[in-house]
Amino acid sequence: MTASPLRRLLVVDDEPEILAEVAGYLRRRGEPVVTASSYRQGLQALEDNAVPIDILITDGRMPDGSGIDLLRAAIERPGGPHAFILMTGNFEESDLTADLQEAGVVVVHKPFSLSALYRQVGALRDAHCPIVPASGPAHVVNGDGR
Numbered sequence: 001m002t003a004s005p006l007r008r009l010l011v012v013d014d015e016p017e018i019l020a021e022v023a024g025y026l027r028r029r030g031e032p033v034v035t036a037s038s039y040r041q042g043l044q045a046l047e048d049n050a051v052p053i054d055i056l057i058t059d060g061r062m063p064d065g066s067g068i069d070l071l072r073a074a075i076e077r078p079g080g081p082h083a084f085i086l087m088t089g090n091f092e093e094s095d096l097t098a099d100l101q102e103a104g105v106v107v108v109h110k111p112f113s114l115s116a117l118y119r120q121v122g123a124l125r126d127a128h129c130p131i132v133p134a135s136g137p138a139h140v141v142n143g144d145g146r
Contacts (some may be wrong), residue, residue: 008032008052009121012042012070013059014086022057022087025114026121039065046074046081055124056081057117060088068100075103083124087112 009031013019016037021032034051036042039062056074058067066085074080077098084103087108095103104122104127 008034008056009055010034010036010042010053010081011057012036014038015046018023021114026118029118031143034119038062039070042070043073046077052079053081055083055121057085057087060086061089071100071105075099085120085124087126089112
């Protein structure tokens with residue numbers, strides 16, 4: 001599967017081995033990946049307008065902050081990511097607060113297989129970035145393009 005050039009993933013994890021494995025796996029599948037090794041670096045990546053982030057994948061617990069807080073910052077950011085994955089061993093989807101459930105945060109339980117994580121990325125991409133055929137005329141519903 002090839003990645004859309006308009007989609008970037010931000011992977012945030014304070015464990016260097018997990019960060020390298022997840023980012024490397026996604027890159028080998030053609031995904032453009034930005035990495036951050038802390039809550040603070042994750043916030044900086046979200047604030048970098050030169051590198052728009054479409055999907056945020058974050059660890060739940062980091063020494064300098066919570067993945068939940070990072071998710072909330074991303075959700076509240078205008079023009080921020082539109083899809084979210086929380087990697088955790090201590091959290092269930094039913095534990096998500098209403099705002100995180102409404103934003104569609106997906107919980108991936110540690111330990112997980114990289115292929116299972118990639119399936120979640122694909123499902124989120126397909127749900128939030130529908131593929132538009134490149135050939136053929138565009139269909140216009142009314143004269144103003146809506």
